Amino acid sequence: MSKGRKPPVNESRRKFLVRSMQAVGISILGGVVWGAFVKENTYDPLAIRPPGALPGDDFLKKCIKCGLCVEACANRPTVPYKNGKKMITLRLASPGDNKPLGTPYFIPRDVPCYMCEDIPCVVACPTGALEPDLVSSLVDGKKSLDINKARMGVAVIDHKNCIAFWGLQCDACYRACPLLDEAIYIVPSRNPRTGKHAFMVPQVDPDHCTGCGLCEHACVTEKAAIFVLPREVALGKAGKHYLKGWEEHQEINGYEPQEEKKEKGKSPESYLNSEDLLNE
Amino acid sequence: MSKEEKKGFLHYLYKHRFLMGRRLTQVSIMLLYIGGNIYGWNILKGNLSSSKLFDVIPLADPFAVLQMFFAGAIVAVDALIGAGIILLFYALIGGRAFCSWVCPMNMITDFANWLRVKTNIHREEWQLRITRKTRYLAIAMALTLSLILGMPAFEFVSPISILHRGLIFGMGLGWTMVLAIFLFDLFVIKNGWCGHVCPLGGFYSLVSKPSLIRVDYDYGKCTECMECVKICPESQVLHMVGKHSSLVSSGECINCGRCVEVCNDDAIYFSLRFLEKSKEAVSHEGK
Numbered sequence: 001m002s003k004g005r006k007p008p009v010n011e012s013r014r015k016f017l018v019r020s021m022q023a024v025g026i027s028i029l030g031g032v033v034w035g036a037f038v039k040e041n042t043y044d045p046l047a048i049r050p051p052g053a054l055p056g057d058d059f060l061k062k063c064i065k066c067g068l069c070v071e072a073c074a075n076r077p078t079v080p081y082k083n084g085k086k087m088i089t090l091r092l093a094s095p096g097d098n099k100p101l102g103t104p105y106f107i108p109r110d111v112p113c114y115m116c117e118d119i120p121c122v123v124a125c126p127t128g129a130l131e132p133d134l135v136s137s138l139v140d141g142k143k144s145l146d147i148n149k150a151r152m153g154v155a156v157i158d159h160k161n162c163i164a165f166w167g168l169q170c171d172a173c174y175r176a177c178p179l180l181d182e183a184i185y186i187v188p189s190r191n192p193r194t195g196k197h198a199f200m201v202p203q204v205d206p207d208h209c210t211g212c213g214l215c216e217h218a219c220v221t222e223k224a225a226i227f228v229l230p231r232e233v234a235l236g237k238a239g240k241h242y243l244k245g246w247e248e249h250q251e252i253n254g255y256e257p258q259e260e261k262k263e264k265g266k267s268p269e270s271y272l273n274s275e276d277l278l279n280e
Numbered sequence: 281m282s283k284e285e286k287k288g289f290l291h292y293l294y295k296h297r298f299l300m301g302r303r304l305t306q307v308s309i310m311l312l313y314i315g316g317n318i319y320g321w322n323i324l325k326g327n328l329s330s331s332k333l334f335d336v337i338p339l340a341d342p343f344a345v346l347q348m349f350f351a352g353a354i355v356a357v358d359a360l361i362g363a364g365i366i367l368l369f370y371a372l373i374g375g376r377a378f379c380s381w382v383c384p385m386n387m388i389t390d391f392a393n394w395l396r397v398k399t400n401i402h403r404e405e406w407q408l409r410i411t412r413k414t415r416y417l418a419i420a421m422a423l424t425l426s427l428i429l430g431m432p433a434f435e436f437v438s439p440i441s442i443l444h445r446g447l448i449f450g451m452g453l454g455w456t457m458v459l460a461i462f463l464f465d466l467f468v469i470k471n472g473w474c475g476h477v478c479p480l481g482g483f484y485s486l487v488s489k490p491s492l493i494r495v496d497y498d499y500g501k502c503t504e505c506m507e508c509v510k511i512c513p514e515s516q517v518l519h520m521v522g523k524h525s526s527l528v529s530s531g532e533c534i535n536c537g538r539c540v541e542v543c544n545d546d547a548i549y550f551s552l553r554f555l556e557k558s559k560e561a562v563s564h565e566g567k
């Protein structure tokens with residue numbers, strides 16, 4: 001072309017076709033690698049998210065990775081110190097953390113969530129990835145933040161390594177729990193080995209546990225024998241074939257418990273499974 | 281310092297006034313963010329993806345919000361307003377100034393570019409050739425992938441976010457990504473990342489075309505030394521230099537002002553769109 005001669009129409013058309021195919025080829029190659037990385041990076045069923053986080057992928061869709069929640073958590077007035085260092089709950093995942101990049105998470109064994117009453121992390125979120133409605137309850141007909149509604153995960157006890165199950169005296173997790181006697185309660189029973197002592201073992205009630213991890217943080221065993229897992233991971237599901245016929249609202253008529261439908265979106269755990277959060 | 285030296289120094293400052301202003305802005309913005317995280321300063325909090333200015337005004341990256349739309353998320357008003365503010369600012373006023381005055385990656389790629397030229401690595405014939413339109417392909421890919429995966433796709437790989445987030449919240453292994461970009465620009469393509477590939481830069485190129493602040497070129501004063509074209513990181517936008525007077529109309533100009541600084545004849549300068557001077561029609565044949 002530099003010779004000032006126009007290439008024959010056919011040749012320029014061919015050139016255009018080849019260029020287009022090159023672009024398509026590169027896009028597909030790049031797209032597959034890029035897409036695979038995003039898919040891989042966003043798959044983390046074990047991440048523990050801040051209070052009020054939307055469930056699963058909805059959270060990853062909405063979180064803009066600004067870290068405003070992390071800063072709100074780090075700069076709240078009640079932040080505790082240990083050896084002169086701030087105990088900051090939330091972290092923003094950086095490369096190497098093996099968490100979806102740039103998203104907030106916490107590791108309860110290191111620093112648990114202290115269940116701030118004003119929930120500064122949720123208030124700070126600009127996108128609704130941390131949704132205030134998920135951590136609010138109605139007080140006198142007015143919506144107000146209620147950290148006890150948080151469902152960051154659920155505490156699970158390893159009965160083999162929790163020393164209370166050996167018959168030793170320990171209630172560290174029970175004492176640490178902000179919902180003492182609701183989320184964790186102590187079940188006494190006779191210790192047949194000694195005959196005269198009692199087992200005083202902790203139990204978790206998933207209906208009340210917020211997943212804050214204060215128990216995991218307090219656990220005295222070398223590796224915590226009580227630990228927080230995401231609810232989708234730790235909890236089973238009986239399914240609609242099994243009904244608690246003795247409970248009033250679960251009258252057996254056909255397979256469908258009537259009340260459950262009405263309560264959808266109201267009971268503390270059902271929001272986790274509801275799909276129309278975004279439309280609320 | 282002798283008088284001569286002093287004048288030389290002042291002259292040097294004058295010849296790099298925009299460069300220094302940009303570095304100062306880029307560094308201060310990052311410092312304000314870092315202070316916001318560590319000491320809770322209320323000037324700028326968050327990061328370049330989304331932030332709070334003075335604890336009231338929300339700001340957000342419009343390209344990130346666009347990807348979220350494609351991913352099927354309805355983001356809260358705060359982020360929408362924030363994205364609107366940023367979008368309008370660059371589209372109507374600043375031009376692609378995000379790239380030259382704010383983005384921290386610009387310091388990395390400018391450094392690579394400087395080293396490339398200083399060490400004579402740069403030879404036209406050694407360059408790998410890819411088109412500067414690659415960035416628009418990258419935008420299309422980012423949006424398509426966001427749609428398919430239901431995730432804001434570029435946000436999970438963006439080296440820009442890895443860098444600014446890393447500076448504020450801890451880098452982790454993020455430096456490897458930054459190093460990769462640096463080496464790419466140093467050895468593979470001149471202005472490779474920012475001038476060819478970066479979809480965020482591409483996004484701002486597309487939206488900031490109507491902006492008020494524009495570089496203006498006066499053919500009448502130009503001595504055709506071509507220094508401006510040589511220094512410009514987006515040299516294709518200066519296609520009119522040596523040909524005819526005109527505004528730099530391409531959105532790809534990052535308003536860095538390098539061309540303005542290097543011109544010894546005041547032939548190229550910052551101007552406002554509606555102030556475009558009527559220049560005498562001159563022909564250089566007669567000069």
Ligand code: SF4
Pocket residue numbers: 050051072073076089090112113114115116119120121122147
């Ligand atoms: S509620 Fe938990 S995560 Fe949120 S700011 Fe308080 S300690 Fe941090």
Ligand code: SF4
Pocket residue numbers: 062063064065066067068069070102103104124125126127128129130
């Ligand atoms: S404040 Fe919201 S959008 Fe920002 S990082 Fe936290 S969860 Fe994500």
Ligand code: SF4
Pocket residue numbers: 154155176177178179183184204208209210211212213214215216228
């Ligand atoms: S995580 Fe542990 S401390 Fe927190 S509410 Fe549940 S049982 Fe209590």
Ligand code: SF4
Pocket residue numbers: 378379380383384385386389440473474475478479480481482
């Ligand atoms: S092109 Fe991309 S990386 Fe370069 S300065 Fe602009 S936004 Fe930053």
Ligand code: SF4
Pocket residue numbers: 495508511512513514515517518528532533534535536537538539540
């Ligand atoms: S035309 Fe001037 S201001 Fe625009 S990118 Fe080039 S050197 Fe920078």
